[in-house]
Amino acid sequence: MMESLGIVFALAGAALAALMAGIGSAIGVGMAGEAAAGVVTEDPQKFGKVLILQLLPGTQGIYGLLIAFMTLTQIGILGGDANISLAKGLLYFAACLPMAFVGLWSAKRQARAAVSGIQLVAKRPDQMGKSMIFAAMVETYAILALLVSILSIFGIAGLNI
Amino acid sequence: MAEQYTYAVSRIRAMEPELLSRAELEQLLAAPDAVQAMQQLADKGFGGGEVFATLEELLEAERDRMWETLYELVPEDEVFTVFRYETDFHNLKAAVKAAVTDMDAQGLYRDNGTVPAEQIAQAVQKREYDALPEHLRQTAQQAVDVLLQTRSGQECDVVIDRAALEQMNEVGQSSDVELVRDYMEWSVALADIKIAVRGCRTGKPAAFLRRAMAPCRTLDTVQLAAAAAKNMDAVYAYLTYTKYAAAADALKESMSAFEKWADNQIMALVRAQKTNPFTIAPVLAFMLAKENERKTVRMILTGKQNGIAEDAIRERLRDAYV
Structure with missing residues (x-):
């Protein structure tokens, strides 16, 4: 019985990565979308500029999906042998956590930076590049979490436990 | 929730460049006369871009335009109520004087109070104070009594001005x-x-x-x-x-x-x-910046109408928001 729990934990990890990073991105893109709509109401020509800023908090959701997909492939849910030990299942679960938590939090914080950037573009359209850099800085931490999760997932596959 | 006003603040930011900058105020100051200064303002979209016959009409149109935008952004928001009290008390002042001294106050009433000016005027005229909202009721009665007893407009203004300040501060401090x-x-x-x-x-x-x-x-x-x-x-x-x-x-x-x-x-x-x-604070800030802008425009145009030298007007100009 305990042995079969491995797959349960591994799948829970994959679901958590997709779930939390997805929620973060949905909140973030929504918030930035409100700001973008505010600017476009007054100046429709800024649509292209604000759209790019609106999309920035959306990447975390994609990273979450990637981690979930990789985990599902590794644990055999999408084909192959789905029989993994409890220890491995827990390790997969832990490997997904960085992406899940950092994904949620960084998307929300990036949205705030994106909203500020959209407001900056509203006042000074020539500062588009700088406003993107401010929001993109937050992306660093989402990418670091993605890296740790990817390296862990691949590393676990080679472990003999 | 702070993020509730994301749309409003972003729209305000897109509108901020429309506020008259120091350089634009300088251009206005350099206009040869008040008529041309008003034309300059109309060209910039001030007052909706129309040319008005009088300065007061222009400022009133700009004020209405601002409130229209604010209502659109944050409809029925309590935060603005406190700022609209000022208009209520202004209308009350006109209504009391019109009711007691038979003065024609029609042109003095302002829109955008918490209650229509007409309602205040009628209630005071008929001395039906219960028809007034609570924040005006007692003051209206007191102001009418003072004006009837003293026949002094100043005494009446003192009663209303103090009540306005007190009311606004009381509501404001609980914000x-x-x-x-x-x-x-x-x-x-x-x-x-x-x-x-x-x-x-x-x-x-x-x-x-x-x-x-x-x-x-x-x-x-x-x-x-x-x-x-x-x-x-x-x-x-x-x-x-x-x-x-x-x-x-x-x-x-x-x-x-x-x-x-x-x-x-x-x-x-x-x-x-x-x-x-x-x-909501940046939306309020924009509203106050617009008030300041109207004050500055009034100062420049009144100066122009009265032939006051450019430097003398410039000395009195306030800092602009942008």
């Missing part, structure tokens, strides 16, 4: 928004200082001044009224020990220097919101 609390505190304190100075110069007794001043946290109105009943030096001496010490320096220069200083203090308070991307 969750720091800007509203600070703005109301400053407004009441500055109004009290103005009352003290004018009272001192016209030799009003301390009792009258105490009646005219509205209480606030940062000034002791009893001490200020007592000082104003003595002389200006006593007023300066009292102010030195308050957070309005710089007001004394401006007052020593002139009353208009003090008014400029006062408006600049308010603008400094408001300008802090330029870097705030969330909450």
Whole structure:
């Protein structure tokens, strides 16, 4: 019985990565979308500029999906042998956590930076590049979490436990 | 929730470049006469881009345009109620004088109060004070009584002005928004200082001044009224020990220097919101910046109409928000 729990934990990890990073991105893109709509109401020509800023908090959701997909492939849910030990299942679960938590939090914080950037573009359209850099800085931490999760997932596959 | 106003603040940011900058005010100052200055304003979209016959019509149109946008952004928001009280009390003043002295006040009423001006006018005319909202009821009755007894417009204004300040400060201080609390505190304190100075110069007794001043946290109105009943030096001496010490320096220069200083203090308070991307505060800041803009436009155009030299008008110009 305990042995079969491995797959349960591994799948829970994959679901958590997709779930939390997805929620973060949905909140973030929504918030930035409100700001973008505010600017476009007054100046429709800024649509292209604000759209790019609106999309920035959306990447975390994609990273979450990637981690979930990789985990599902590794644990055999999408084909192959789905029989993994409890220890491995827990390790997969832990490997997904960085992406899940950092994904949620960084998307929300990036949205705030994106909203500020959209407001900056509203006042000074020539500062588009700088406003993107401010929001993109937050992306660093989402990418670091993605890296740790990817390296862990691949590393676990080679472990003999 | 702070993020609730993301759309509103972003739209406000897109509108901020429309506010008249210092350079645009300079252009306005350089206009050969008031008519051309009004044409310049219309070209910039001030007052909706129309050309108006009088300055008051232009300013009123711009004021209506601003409120229309604010209603669209944050409909029925309590935060604005406190700012609309000012219009209510202004309308009450006109209504009381119209009812008691048979003066024609039709052109004096303003829109955008919390109740229609017509309702206030009719209630006061018929002395049906229950038809008035609660914040005006008692003041309306008191103002009518005072005007009937004393026949003094000034006494009536004192009653209404104090009630307005008191009401706005009371509601303002209970607001969750720091800007509203600070703005109301400053407004009441500055109004009290103005009352003290004018009272001192016209030799009003301390009792009258105490009646005219509205209480606030940062000034002791009893001490200020007592000082104003003595002389200006006593007023300066009292102010030195308050957070309005710089007001004394401006007052020593002139009353208009003090008014400029006062408006600049308010603008400094408001300008802090330029870097705030969330909450209702930047929307309020925009509203106050528009008020300041109207005040500046009025100053320049009235100066132009009266043939006042460019430099003399420039000296009185307040700091702009943008």
